[in-house]
């Protein structure tokens with residue numbers, strides 16, 4: 001097997017995060033290999049979003065390390081981690097609702113564009129060339145998400161399901177190596193959810209992505225993920241293939257505990 005097939009993209013070592021007296025994450029260690037699609041599940045309050053927040057720089061870890069590629073990114077500012085190749089979507093959609101669908105995606109491209117502030121301010125030819133290129137790239141991404149015919153619509157006017165898709169399109173525009181999706185199917189109906197999962201599996205291949213996915217819908221996670229990590233009360237209680245996780249007594253107990 002080629003070395004790159006098993007190269008580790010994300011390596012989290014004993015990451016902890018406390019909020020006052022509450023230990024939201026306790027010494028969590030996990031790794032994701034390049035190209036994997038990994039699920040992150042756990043009952044409410046387990047620490048899933050907190051882990052995403054550490055991975056994307058919203059909070060620094062209280063202790064422990066986070067290595068992305070070959071670099072330690074724990075505690076870096078979000079925009080720097082984004083530039084290092086990690087992009088995310090949020091549980092609560094965070095689009096610029098008063099801007100067009102196209103501009104929402106173009107903004108993400110601009111953050112990574114090569115043309116300088118100088119050429120933009122002076123409206124030099126390179127600015128327009130860069131702008132045309134970015135518009136075209138943004139439209140190409142919108143097409144993948146079947147949103148190109150709504151490119152001039154305000155983002156806030158899209159249906160809920162389409163707003164979720166636009167969030168993923170925007171994250172992709174940042175050209176990430178690692179895509180972090182926080183409940184991308186929340187609020188979608190079963191058909192939309194099914195379509196979205198197929199799309200996620202497709203973009204993973206098409207864009208050579210590594211994906212970490214938080215999702216509450218078990219059948220959905222089991223259907224698309226290579227491996228799954230399970231958090232409960234801030235601790236990692238299991239890691240394995242979907243079938244291993246499905247029959248893991250600790251996982252069953254954690255979820256039954258939630259329903260009791």
Ligand SMILES: Nc1ncnc2c1ncn2[C@@H]1O[C@H](COP(=O)(O)OP(=O)(O)OP(=O)(O)O)[C@@H](O)[C@H]1O
Nearest residue numbers: 019022024042043044045046047048049050051091
């Ligand atoms: N900024 C914060 N300040 C204080 N407590 C926080 C903060 N962020 C998270 N927590 C707490 O940390 C714990 C883990 O929360 P987190 O949102 O990470 O869980 P989750 O697994 O994503 O839950 P859910 O599935 O309900 O979204 C919870 O007890 C939460 O109240």
